[in-house]
Amino acid sequence: MAAEGLRKAYGDKVVLDGIDLHVPRGTVFSLLGPNGAGKTTTVQILSTLITADGGRASVAGHDLAAAPQAVRAAIGVTGQFSAVDNMITGEENMALMADLHHLGRREGKRITAELLDRFDLVEAAKKPASTYSGGMRRRLDIAMTLVGSPRVIFLDEPTTGLDPRSRHTMWEIIRDLVAGGVTVFLTTQYLEEADQLADRVAVLSRGRLAAQGTPEELKRLVPGGHVRLTFADPAALAAAYRALGDGAAADEEGLSLRVPNDGSVHALRSLLDGLDRAAVTSEGLTVHTPDLDDVFFAVTGRPGNDKVEAR
Incomplete structure (x- = not known):
């Protein structure tokens, strides 16, 4: 398409x-x-x-x-x-569609039975759709x-x-x-x-x-992606901060370091290579990337100015 x-x-x-x-x-x-x-x-x-x-x-x-x-x-x-159509049964709704597609009686019944089974509607098939x-x-x-x-x-x-x-x-x-x-x-x-x-x-x-x-x-179009690294002790946190300190934010109480990162394989590899060169071991790594909500608001604006769709 x-x-x-x-x-x-x-x-x-x-x-x-x-x-x-x-x-x-x-x-x-x-x-x-x-x-x-x-x-x-x-x-x-x-x-x-x-x-x-x-x-x-x-x-x-x-x-x-x-x-x-x-x-x-x-x-x-x-x-x-x-x-x-809520006034007729599920099975009758399906039969109506089969007629609209000009299917033969036997073929229509076969397809109706297959689809009702596929969509777990067999038990309800003879009940009004309103139920x-x-x-x-x-x-x-x-x-x-x-x-x-x-x-x-x-x-x-x-x-x-x-x-x-x-x-x-x-x-x-x-x-x-x-x-x-x-x-x-x-x-x-x-x-x-x-x-x-x-x-x-x-x-x-x-x-x-x-x-x-x-x-x-x-x-990845939206800023705010980062990696959170955790460490076993303050010395390891300090060493990691020195190695990755450009833009990084340290949480000394939580023994963690927040490093701007888009979460791509290349960016993560570069970050881990930096830790290896500094001979620092991280206890844990979590990637935080913007979600589609962030993308949506970044490209369409925040709520408040939306117009009701007329058509």
């Missing part, structure tokens, strides 16, 4: 201002951003729900503008709000999305409102999908979720991409 110069505006409100994306097949790509940044609009464009005002994109090898029907046949979409918990409804929602065997799945904030256990279950489902070769385009409000799942992350801010890379690459 790829996009180049993607633009969208509603009147004089510019929602997307020329964004470029590249999503390798069989990976999780996470799009982050505050409310109003353009995340949902991006999903709607790439899933053919709305058209872009400018730029080009291809999904599952098909040009978005030239072959929208081919794109639709290759994708699945799970939006912020569940598409489950399902939030996590069960979300699992059913994704199971319905998979009826058409999509190669690309758009998950727009799939775990919003779920409890921690249900959220972790959803993470395992997403990992299993990717292990099976599916490409997942994920938007989320939970930065830990992107950190856990995404191969690559992009951060949208005011309609533009403020940062893009692997989670580890993005964390």
